[in-house]
Amino acid sequence: xxxxxxxxxxxxxxxxxxxxxxxxxxxxxxxxxxxxxxxxxxxxxxxxxxxxxxxxxxxxxxxxxxxxxxxxxxxxxxxxxxxxxxxxxxxxxxxxxxxxxxxxxxxxxxxxxxxxx
Amino acid sequence: xxxxxxxxxxxxxxxxxxxxxxxxxxxxxxxxxxxxxxxxxxxxxxxxxxxxxxxxxxxxxxxxxxxxxxxxxxxxxxxxxxxxxxxxxxxxxxxxxxxxxxxxxxxxxxxxxxx
Numbered sequence: 098x099x100x101x102x103x104x105x106x107x108x109x110x111x112x113x114x115x116x117x118x119x120x121x122x123x124x125x126x127x128x129x130x131x132x133x134x135x136x137x138x139x140x141x142x143x144x145x146x147x148x149x150x151x152x153x154x155x156x157x158x159x160x161x162x163x164x165x166x167x168x169x170x171x172x173x174x175x176x177x178x179x180x181x182x183x184x185x186x187x188x189x190x191x192x193x194x195x196x197x198x199x200x201x202x203x204x205x206x207x208x209x210x211x212x213x214x
Numbered sequence: 215x216x217x218x219x220x221x222x223x224x225x226x227x228x229x230x231x232x233x234x235x236x237x238x239x240x241x242x243x244x245x246x247x248x249x250x251x252x253x254x255x256x257x258x259x260x261x262x263x264x265x266x267x268x269x270x271x272x273x274x275x276x277x278x279x280x281x282x283x284x285x286x287x288x289x290x291x292x293x294x295x296x297x298x299x300x301x302x303x304x305x306x307x308x309x310x311x312x313x314x315x316x317x318x319x320x321x322x323x324x325x326x327x328x329x
Contacts, residue, residue, distance in 0.1 A: 129315050139323070140218075140304050140321050141257065141304070141306075141318075141320045142320065146315060148315075184256070188315075188316075202257070202259075203256075204257040204258075205256050206254065206255075206256055
């Protein structure tokens, strides 16, 4: 499976934008880039995903480099509730039953985001 | 009410005991998953099920078994618990849609301690 590299931790001040980077230099053409986050004492929560184009939703924005070897999750105004571990995950695209590798989410260690009041 | 629920939320058991962790979902999703999370290792897939009659082993299935009693229920059993199965266990669901990338929805987790 293609791997991702994220910083272990980051800090942000409350109400400021946060840019969480992820490197995935071995990404394949059909891999989707997913971001999940895990708040303390909770299960992981889907944030956003994309393939080639930048994506926006109510939670965040995802900026994908033109060569797709890196991406950045953008939280436009960090709140205390955004303090969590953020995971950048590559997942083989939809379609076909080709074993667990296509369907599991391979979580690395993620980036622990701290938000300072 | 939560869409994905897990029971129990916390469990302490002894080595050699058989225990069952249960997962229920009201999302109507066809796919369900069991993961475990150990400190510093992220989540790893134990078993997954695409429907009631389709169950598959994940990355770390040894020592575990599962049962998909209905579309909404997926249980994980430890036949003979051992201390290195102490971990946080998560159930997740997803929905199959043609030409749509799947996202997974996780339960709150079960914290298991095996003494």
